[in-house]
Amino acid sequence: MATPLNKVYGVMKVVLYVRKTCPLQFASRLNPCFHYSLIQVSRMSQYHPKYVDPIINKDELAEGIPENDIRRHRPIKAPTTDRSISPLFYDPTVNKFTVMMMKGGNKERVREIMRGLFENLKHTQIELWNKAKTDQERHAIECNPIEIFKKAIENCEPLLMIKRVVKGGVPYRVPVCARPNEKTFRAMKWIIESCRDKERRLPMENKLAWEIMDAYNNQGKAVRKKQEVHKICESNRAYAHLR
Amino acid sequence: MASNIPWMTRLVRMNCFAKQRIYPIAISIFQDGNLTLNHVVQQQRTYDVKNDSTDHGENFSISPPKIENKPTTKTITISRAMKAYMERAKSHDNMMKAEVADYEIGKRHLANIMGEDPDNFTQADVDRAIEYLLPSGLFDKKARPLLKNPYEIFPKRKVAQFSLDGRPLHWLYFTALPNFYSILHDITCKMEDLKALEDKLLSENKTEDLNVPPLNLASSEWLTYQQLKDKFVEKVQEKDYQHFLVMMERLVSHPLSHRELPFIMAFRNMLTNESLDTNPPQIEYDAEGRSFSCAEGTRKDSWAYVKLYMPGTGKVTINGKDLSYFTNFLYRESLLFPLSLAGVIGQVDIEAEAMYGGPTGHCGAIRLAVSRALCAFVDKDVKEKLRLTGMLTRDPRKRERKKPGQEGARKKFTWKKR
Numbered sequence: 001m002a003t004p005l006n007k008v009y010g011v012m013k014v015v016l017y018v019r020k021t022c023p024l025q026f027a028s029r030l031n032p033c034f035h036y037s038l039i040q041v042s043r044m045s046q047y048h049p050k051y052v053d054p055i056i057n058k059d060e061l062a063e064g065i066p067e068n069d070i071r072r073h074r075p076i077k078a079p080t081t082d083r084s085i086s087p088l089f090y091d092p093t094v095n096k097f098t099v100m101m102m103k104g105g106n107k108e109r110v111r112e113i114m115r116g117l118f119e120n121l122k123h124t125q126i127e128l129w130n131k132a133k134t135d136q137e138r139h140a141i142e143c144n145p146i147e148i149f150k151k152a153i154e155n156c157e158p159l160l161m162i163k164r165v166v167k168g169g170v171p172y173r174v175p176v177c178a179r180p181n182e183k184t185f186r187a188m189k190w191i192i193e194s195c196r197d198k199e200r201r202l203p204m205e206n207k208l209a210w211e212i213m214d215a216y217n218n219q220g221k222a223v224r225k226k227q228e229v230h231k232i233c234e235s236n237r238a239y240a241h242l243r
Numbered sequence: 244m245a246s247n248i249p250w251m252t253r254l255v256r257m258n259c260f261a262k263q264r265i266y267p268i269a270i271s272i273f274q275d276g277n278l279t280l281n282h283v284v285q286q287q288r289t290y291d292v293k294n295d296s297t298d299h300g301e302n303f304s305i306s307p308p309k310i311e312n313k314p315t316t317k318t319i320t321i322s323r324a325m326k327a328y329m330e331r332a333k334s335h336d337n338m339m340k341a342e343v344a345d346y347e348i349g350k351r352h353l354a355n356i357m358g359e360d361p362d363n364f365t366q367a368d369v370d371r372a373i374e375y376l377l378p379s380g381l382f383d384k385k386a387r388p389l390l391k392n393p394y395e396i397f398p399k400r401k402v403a404q405f406s407l408d409g410r411p412l413h414w415l416y417f418t419a420l421p422n423f424y425s426i427l428h429d430i431t432c433k434m435e436d437l438k439a440l441e442d443k444l445l446s447e448n449k450t451e452d453l454n455v456p457p458l459n460l461a462s463s464e465w466l467t468y469q470q471l472k473d474k475f476v477e478k479v480q481e482k483d484y485q486h487f488l489v490m491m492e493r494l495v496s497h498p499l500s501h502r503e504l505p506f507i508m509a510f511r512n513m514l515t516n517e518s519l520d521t522n523p524p525q526i527e528y529d530a531e532g533r534s535f536s537c538a539e540g541t542r543k544d545s546w547a548y549v550k551l552y553m554p555g556t557g558k559v560t561i562n563g564k565d566l567s568y569f570t571n572f573l574y575r576e577s578l579l580f581p582l583s584l585a586g587v588i589g590q591v592d593i594e595a596e597a598m599y600g601g602p603t604g605h606c607g608a609i610r611l612a613v614s615r616a617l618c619a620f621v622d623k624d625v626k627e628k629l630r631l632t633g634m635l636t637r638d639p640r641k642r643e644r645k646k647p648g649q650e651g652a653r654k655k656f657t658w659k660k661r
Contacts, residue, residue, distance in 0.1 A: 046639040054633035061584075061628050068459040073514040076631060078611075078638040081577050081603060085584055085632060089576045108571045 051077045056085055082107075093150055097188050116205030117212070121145035124213060142216075152215035156187035156222040160233040165242050174242045175233035187222065194221035322409030335400065342393035349390055366391070401476050422475040423483065430490045433506065437499045444499075453498050460495065463511035470512070518627045523618035526553075536619035542607025542638050545600030549612035553620045555592030561609065562597060574606035581614040581634045585625050591617075607638055 052074045055061055065071055084090040094114065102110045125143045132138045142148055161178040164171055178186070195207040214220025321329075353372045354361035369390050379387040404421070405411045415421040415428075444452050466474065468484045479487075494500055495507060524536045535552045559578075561568040569575050582588045593613060597605035614634035618626050629635055643652035650656050 044643075046641070051636075055631045058584075061631060065631070068457070068461045070461045071631060073462050073517055075517060076633040076636055078607075078633040078636040079580075080638075081607060082573060084576055084580055086576075086579070089579075108573065111571075111573065 047077055048075075051075050053077055054079050056083055058085060091146060093153065093184075094146065096184070097149075097153075097192075100185075100188050101192050113205050113208070116203070117208045118145040118149070120205055120209035121148050121212065124209065148216050149212055152212040153184065153187045153191070155215050155218050156190055156226050157183040158186055158226045158229045159183075160230060161186070162229065162232055162236070163243065165239075167242060172239045172242055173232065173236045174239045175236055176243050187226070190222040190225045191215065194225070319407065321407050322405075324405060324409045325403065325407050328403050328405075332403075339393055339397065342397070346390070346393055353390065399473070399476050420475070420477045420479060420483070423477050423479050423487070426475075427487065427490060429506070430494055433503050434490075434494055434497065437494075437497050437502065440502075441497075441499055455498070455501055457498075458495060458501055458504065458507070460507075460511070462516070463508065463513050465491065466510050466512060471510075518630055523626070524616060526619050534620075536616045538612045538615035538618075540608040540610065540612030540615060540637075542611060543600050543604035543641060545597060545604030545608040547595055547597040547605060547608035547612045549596075549609060549616050550594040551613060551616035551620075552592040552594075553587075553590070555590060557589035558592045559595075560593065561595045561605075569602060569606060571602065574602055577606050578610055578613065580632075581610060581617055581629060584628055584632060584634065585617055585621050587617070587621075610634070611637060 054076045098110050122145050129141045160175045162173045163176045165174045351361040354364035357372045377388045413421040415424045418424045540547045559566045595609045
């Protein structure tokens with residue numbers, strides 16, 4: 001990626017390209033003299049634009065940073081309280097899910113639910129594992145709750161989404177390709193919503209555990225929701241060119 | 244006939260003017276002026292635009308009018324512009340002289356008030372005295388009282404940009420920003436040269452000359468807008484500054500740009516190496532001979548003071564309680580971050596005292612203090628790791644204030660039509 005960019009003499013091109021594709025620290029890596037005044041920074045950030053993001057990865061830290069890395073000469077942002085360098089305590093997907101489920105800033109309650117959820121998942125899988133007769137069956141059973149959780153979310157991710165486009169005063173429902181962040185967001189939202197029904201007065205962690213196990217096996221409400229969206233997209237495929 | 248129609252008359256008149264165009268006749272206005280060359284030399288400005296780029300072989304100072312220093316009796320003509328300039332310069336110099344005299348007297352007064360030696364009273368002493376005598380609570384530093392050398396306060400001025408006969412010295416004089424535009428011109432010329440050189444090297448198949456590592460410019464940054472204006476002593480526009488940056492970036496991104504390194508570095512500020520300037524706390528020993536270090540930390544409104552005993556057993560005391568001081572697991576995990584990074588979990592004892600604010604603030608403040616205190620014991624590599632993970636940075640985020648006309652910091656009132 002670095003070579004073709006160096007060949008481009010028009011830096012504006014590089015800047016525009018970088019602005020679209022990668023965050024500041026990568027931009028500076030591509031072009032070591034990258035000037036931060038050339039990019040738009042977050043308007044309300046409390047940090048001066050010269051601050052750069054921290055490295056929160058033990059492998060990357062052990063490797064060290066190269067001589068011409070911009071982080072040698074810039075102050076580093078402090079990580080938020082919920083970031084941790086230990087993979088035991090921090091996983092980006094789990095963290096995102098936690099934050100999305102949170103209501104009124106009560107994060108500790110959600111973290112409790114998440115702990116309960118992983119415990120339930122583990123119990124279910126261990127039970128299955130114990131019941132399994134042959135080694136082959138046992139091998140097929142995934143016992144890591146985090147892996148199950150991630151796989152379930154992946155199963156719920158839609159490929160296409162519906163976008164409302166008004167052309168000549170007539171609204172069309174146009175199927176568009178879902179962006180990665182949007183995909184994960186939708187998947188998580190559907191899982192959480194499907195567990196928030198008022199009929200079954202059960203602990204959230206139980207409902208979530210069932211939903212996630214279902215989604216892991218490509219069943220359940222959230223997966224059905226995804227299929228519905230796909231079906232709508234399929235029926236509106238004639239408008240796909242309108243996007 | 245023509246005079247009957249007004250516009251026709253005008254046309255005729257204009258035509259007649261076009262035929263007899265009046266050319267301004269060069270008349271020397273100061274024919275009877277008795278200023279000799281020696282006189283002019285005496286009135287030369289005593290100070291010049293500061294030339295701070297001599298290291299890189301670039302000269303941005305504006306050369307004063309070239310005058311041969313031979314004494315002569317021949318009277319010469321001086322243009323009106325030059326004369327006006329000399330008057331301006333003289334009055335400015337007189338003004339500055341008076342200001343400097345005032346400054347010197349003020350300094351001596353201050354020294355006497357402070358009871359110190361007036362002859363050896365430095366600028367640092369002046370600043371200290373003013374801070375002591377006139378304490379100011381004003382937030383903006385520019386709004387606070389100061390006493391400084393007038394040459395630091397009054398903006399710099401260019402010396403005459405034209406010769407005695409009123410002709411401009413610089414070929415870009417009429418752009419109004421000759422220094423700035425000449426640099427832009429230089430950049431373009433250098434760029435063209437580099438391109439030509441690159442083509443030449445490519446045609447000669449000397450690819451090893453082209454495949455040099457890119458310039459290491461991470462340790463410096465471009466001059467700021469204000470610095471550039473000060474350097475050129477010209478009123479460069481903000482958009483022109485952006486244009487300058489873009490052109491410089493273009494030059495820098497050329498594979499052969501290392502050939503123009505001195506030119507490029509003349510427009511860059513060197514940055515300090517962030518990993519070098521950490522000031523670690525000292526290792527101390529208590530009555531029992533245990534080594535410990537102390538540090539303070541803050542986050543939000545909270546403040547924390549931490550005593551970290553290095554050979555320890557992993558005991559944590561926060562405000563007299565153990566780790567259960569924090570009911571949230573999140574905060575306990577957060578405290579482990581610096582310890583886990585340095586690989587000293589279970590090897591240190593922490594005694595923390597946290598005040599003000601809530602648990603999140605306490606946790607953040609203690610984390611910062613622990614990281615700082617750890618710096619006394621760990622080696623350079625770990626210290627650098629602590630810095631790169633942002634453990635040594637004070638989190639500046641605070642509660643955002645509520646805005647008038649809104650329900651909260653961002654939330655608006657429910658909108659009602661009437």
